[in-house]
Amino acid sequence: MATDARPVLNPVLTLKADSRPRSVTGGGLNESHIRTERLAPQRARLAKQLRDLADTNVSLHAGLMLIVIEMFADSYAPTYTPSVIFNDRHNAQLIAPVPSGYLVQLRQNACQDLASYIESTNRAEARAIISRIKSVESMFVSPLAGGQDFNALWNAAATREDGRIFTAWLAPFFDVMARDSITQFINASQREGRIRPLPNLISITREAGSNADQLQIQTAATSLSIARSTRAYRQAPFTPVEFVASDAEALRQLVIAGAVFRIDPVRPVTAAVVPRAPDPERPVPNEQWQPIVGIVDGGLFAQSYEPMVAWRAPSLVADVAANRKHGNQITSLVVQGSAWNTHLSIPDLVCRVGIAQSIAREDAAGATSEALESYLRAVIGRHCGDTKVWNMSFSEPVHGDRPLFMSRLGHRLRQIARDYGVLPVVAIGNHAPENSARLCPPADCEAALTVAGRQSNADGEPGLPCIVSLPGPGPEGLFKPEISWFSTLRGLGGEMLVGSSYATAITSALAAHTFHNLKEPTPDLVRALLIDASERDSFDHRLGWGTPHQDQRLPWVCAEGSVTLAWTAHLAAGFWHYWDDIPIPPEFVNDGKLRGRVALTAILNPLVSELGMANYFATRVQVALQYWTPGGKVANLAGSMREDQAAELEARASLAKWNPVRHHVNYVARGRAFSGTTLRVCARIFPRDLYQFGYVRNEDVPPSEVAFVLTLSAPEDSPNRASIYNSLVARLGNYVESAVNDIDIDIDQ
Template sequence: MAREPEKAPLLNPVLRLTKGPVPEEPPVGGQGEAGVVAGRLSAQRVALAESCRRISAESASLSAHGGRIHLIVEMFSDSFAPTWTPKGLVALAGDAKLVAPASRGYLAEIPVDRLEGFAKQILTAQTIEARTAISRVRSIRALDAEAVTRGRKIETLWELAEEVEGGKAFAVWLRPFRDHHAKSSVVQSLVGLEERRRILRSFSSVALNSGDQAEGAPAVRNESQSALNRVVRQYREHLTARAVLTIPSIDALGQIVASGTLLRVDPVAKVGLTAPSEGNHPAPPLPSALTQPVIAVVDGGHSARSYAGLEAWKAIPLVPQGIADVAHGNRVTSLVVHGYAWNNKLNLPQLDCRFGTVAAVAKASSNQSPTPDALVDYLRQIARRYPEAKVWNLSFNQLLPEFGLETVSYLGHEISRLARDFAILPIISVGNRGAGNPSHQLCPPADCEAALVVSGREYDHDGKPAGDCSVSLLGPGPDGMLKPDLSWFSRVNMLGGGDPRVGSSYATPLVSSLAAHTFAVLKNPSPDLVKALLIDRSELMQHSRTQGWGTPFHGTLPWLCKPGSVTMAWKSELVPGYAYHWDDIPIPPELIVDGKLKGKARLTAILDPLLSETGGPNYFSTRLQVALQYKNTKGAVANLLGSMRESTDPEQSARDDLAKWYPVRRHARDFSKRTGIQFTGSSFRLRAQVFARDLFQFEVTSQRELGEQSVAFVLTLESQSDEPAIYNSTAQRLRSYVESAVIDQELEVDVFS
């Protein structure tokens, strides 16, 4: 008797949950008298009042603007939580206000002539709000030149800065004054510094006028407005502004720092390629606009004729061909197009992509590398011109890390803003180790919160993901960022010949191609939803500072459910101040063994956060807290995924141990072994809530005034069997509340499984 052919396995698409959440208003209560730390109130009255008097006496050396200066209000370590924001203290000064977060506290704007009265009020204030704040504020000091440089000497800053025409480049962040007269005074001071040539006239805007431009000619400098004029215009409209300025001498740098115009100054480090193969050259795939998504490859350009047919577009280059690192661009491009073909012994998905060429990175030997502001201005114009490229590959980094882990770099912040403005998902290399970075700290723009940051890793004898890459830099990122996000093979063959090359530059395009195809096949994609899906598919249960959450491919493409699992992915809009819950998510019978829960589960959720424009401490102004819950045998709500401890643990330990304010929440649990989990009921509940801090930055008094915040969710449940039953049973029970999340794939459920 002839054997029947084996049935091909059913490809089950990720499900899109269409069921909306139920909002709930949590109880709100004040701390009252219990918030006052009585044991240190008296001592702090005296200490803080004395500090204000001393600052008043020395105020002439602080370069006030509009009669105003900034104070750094530092909190005790037990008072970092937003609950203890010292509004009650600052209010004692009268015409004063909190304007921004600061290191271990807050930045307050205050008239100099109010300092003496402020000191007297601190000694006598009796309201609960004032006494609470006084007892929780550790110190008050002026924002002086040392604070602007973050304790670094002027000579050190000058030595670290990249040389540009006429001097050296520095990223500056202007002081966040709310008072109109103070802002005008800052502007006048900066203009005066430029007139006296303490700031050189430079131009950060790039013109992409392609009408009569010769083939291959680079973008030209737009001299219609200087860099200083641009930042001044932004500063008049916003609380703060940032720019890259050219400073001619170390003396001029010292004068600018002492002028009282800056919140922060950072030396600009060169942007470059810090990467340290080829077998038989695989034939490039035939171009197909229908099946090959376009990735913008922001690199050294592209010249390989064999890949010309896969080039969807070529942008006007930022750097001339003679100085662009075309060799590196060719290598990265070959991996973007079909990395699996160059490395057919490795476990890689067989996905082909087209590419758009964005030549923006110079050779390491060149002294003509574009400044960060010119690069950002150029990339914004590229985003407008080529909106079809939703995934950008950025396999480059600054050659030096950002100073410390409290501040986000100029480049990291600006690329995040660009990504959010144009709904782009940047895929960025974590960077590679070098002599100037002994701590192996990741290098900008790997501190971009909106990006997927990629590290390298090795592979085993079966071509599957294995140990750490010895070349890649390490996380975490600033202000609690869990970076890198993902990791993939960094020792790979590519266009260019020689032995396999190693570097995070080459792991990055492997993620880019997978992300681009995920973006292309989802019905209603967003950068955060694609990002959440790739993080969900990664194998590590806990975040690693070397490998992130792991590698997002283990044989099943991200938009499909592997046998024995079901994934739901969706987006929602949540208003801060409300708790939301998705009720009646059915517990699949395949997770129930001997009356107990047994299996695996993952919950990934990503918030599009509000950010502090100062790029400093408390960078994230909104946060997300999520959990998948069930009822225990006593009928009480318990957490299967997520601890919900972020709101109950002490603030500092919640930041350190739980990455409380990082907008990516990823909870994974294996409960398939031992005795399982006892439960009652027949359904899960997913609970989510957005919280806000430092509302004074947005000039609102209630977090609900911030409006809806976008969140992407991915929930995966896995049974102990590889059968598709869990997928079918979940879809059947949710019925009209789910649909296929994938284009052109109807939801077909095997009701007999």
């Protein structure tokens, strides 16, 4: 049974830089930044370690070595990046962040002079940094590459023709001559038979006159794994290579030679066994890996799922009136929707549940809307600490000729969600004789993730819209639904279930695991990541932005060939806010032009009108990803500035101007000529109708919270597209960290 204990290779990243109106030069370090109690002992310790490195018989490449700078725990921050010491002046260069410090390229014959500088410098900036560096050591005695149990590595790897298969990351020197030296050593190791390449370049071809695709494994010498990797390594320092090693000693020799940064065993790939039984085995509770989803429905009466109940709220409706069957079905899908539907592409995620029995059968007297709102506030207020996602597969009936204003239930649910920091996941509703044209409340809740249904195709992947599910948009042209998923599913009892309720259940599980995996989640950040992980580039009234399982990836993991930054910020109204200096990865440049796919998502926690009619949203956010043209002007790569320039009615109708969700996608296929080395994100909060809140000026409006997700994807035909993640991490350095729990980003993953 799957849990979240699986490794995350390329986690979504948190951008740690604050917004600013323009690039500014910081004041720099001064006497106040010096840890005086550590300065003298660290001068002596670091100088000795550098002199030891100068005298150590280590393998050099073009006279260079790689060292690890470990910072004290209180000093691993952008302010204390040790570039004032490790720079060109001292024949050193920062390469990349590593756990607790930095990887540095250093010329060995410069170690003595650098040691003397550390002992004698009176420069305040340098002394501040010296007092904050814990140690300096060769990379190959650090835990990164040295100290490995080569026999254990050997035993863990898959066998292949008198050897075993490994992946190694070549030593990431920035110096071209050093990389050439590494390449020569790797080629020599291949000639001597210590390592052998693999024919792992696969393509799909179709012969002339044939209508059948064929799989082809490239076996030409230039297509084998080692040749391809060393070619790529000449251009990019962060390059892995897969090979067959003859014995464990071959691995040790690679490390001793300083040729590799990290070695991982390649394990056998096996097919998953799909159980034939229609009724899956019930999961076992695991509090560490199974987040809780609050289920606001007809209760849970199936004893087989009782172990998965984390809490039960007092019932709002009696057992005899509760929609027991629906509650059981929804619970089974939230807990283990994939296990019930092994024929469909659904993430294998397991959740525990909290039960809020509050929805009656259609033929029974249920609670009033006000009673339900009060109940939800009480229950959510009680359990919001451990239950962040709330499944709401119920609807308030509406009639098609009713004015499209914000519903009370949607508005009140919005207030509850914002007050307690939770994410309602709400079904858009199903066709009924009295309504086949508009969503049903509370699907119009601004703070909710609204879900519509869709069919599956022959391969079990998302397909056409569901014929039962209602369409959007919501009031004020609100982008609803945001996402869609399978609405024809098997659940408890084994029968086929059809409706947006069931699509909502499997979405709730994914949302809960997204919350669970993030270090600093917010409801809007989770929504933004799910939208970013969906496959559509434009909004559709029936499908939203699609299904948040694009390429079967999870929302907290970057797709291959892509890198995703996610962050939240509080923005004052009336100002442009800029996130400058977002590096342009080399994989995003082709023939001197920007080329690839960009996606920028921003979700605003808006100021809203309590009346819930026209102009429901009193604030909006405008965002764009920008670059510099060859002439030095700013242009937009994704997003538009037209919202505040077009006529108001046109801007609302064609640009969805006042929607709190902005999702801009652009395929830069032909390339954009540019200048400089960075991109920037800009954002601005615009208010309206301030009088209804007693405000007079923009300055009176409280700062607004905005969640941002930015994804850069290298073009599909780029030979080095997989390295875009490492490239951006290396260039951002301490301004980026893993957004995922218990994951330290390692640029050589």
